[in-house]
Amino acid sequence: MTRRICLLMLVPAAWLLPELVCAQGDPGKTVVGKVNVTVYFATDGDVAVSGAKAKVVAATVEKRLRTEQKLRFKQYRLLGEDIQPLFRSYENWAQPLKPSDEVLVRFEARSRPTEKATRLDLELWLSRKKILKTDVLLEGDRPLLVLGPEWRGGRLIIAVSLAADKPPH
């Protein structure tokens, strides 16, 4: 009976042990934040070309985009988004248009993040080619907006921001 109890206790220990060893052995894999990459379709023409499954963008997002003169279009649609963890010392990739790899964002923490801001080394890959490399300071209310390639008469806008841990109101 005692042996059976010991075996039952060993099962969860064996399950947890590798993860604990991995986390303790490589602090570089510690998650220090989350990065959200969103792709919008912006056009002055017919927005229906983006497809029936493209989502309508929230009014607040539209207003935010329209405040930037270079990003001012008549219509916006949400094409896809991806949230990936930001590791302490490893790079990570976001693939907002899964399963397509047409738009990829590689990011890596450049300094220890604070509660409000994170400085990243960031690369934008389009059609499997590195198009842009930059270092950017991301704050909670200050995203990076990249006016990207043309598509179906409009432009793609790639937004990179910090993801909130808590659910929005």
Added chain:
Amino acid sequence: MPVKNSKPCSKMNTMPDEATLARWLNDELEGAQLAAFEAVIHDTAECLAQRKDLRDLRTTLAAALPATLEPPYPEFFNSRIAKSIRGLTSNGKTRRPTAFFRQVGWMSATAAAGMALAFWVGTKTGAVTHGVTLSHSTPAPLVMQAPAVYTPEHGVDAEWISGTDAAATVIVLEGVDAIPDALDFFDTAALNRTRSATAQWLTTPNMEML
């Protein structure tokens, strides 16, 4: 027959003091002092030759060197001078040099205090909160500045724009190949995202004000 004016400077019958001789060699004697000195050495050829050599050397140096020359490492010299001034006590007396053992004692105390401080700082950093490791010490201020932008692809340009009221960092790419219109992204936006996937910047107070 001995040559006139052949006495060396050091073997003059009436040997002037060295300070006066040096001043004469440097043409610093004047008036009666100069006349009296030259009356003594007027027949000393070596002294005259030495003075001529010195005059030639001064002329050569004056031609070769600039009229004014900044001293190298002025901060170093200034710090040395300031240190010397600090070494003087208020009554003008020079402070006695610190004893070696006293210096060693201060060094030990300073090293011990530094180690204690480093240990204390180490215990105060690295706390984990909600999966995010944050330093409790005051973080260095992150100054908003233009990001470095690099476009490795030939023909692609990137323009950085600060953004309206610093609400966003905007980069405009030009010259990028268009994505083929035949390419569809049917499966992307249709993915079932949770509400928590919403970007933080969409829900900030600034957004509510827009």
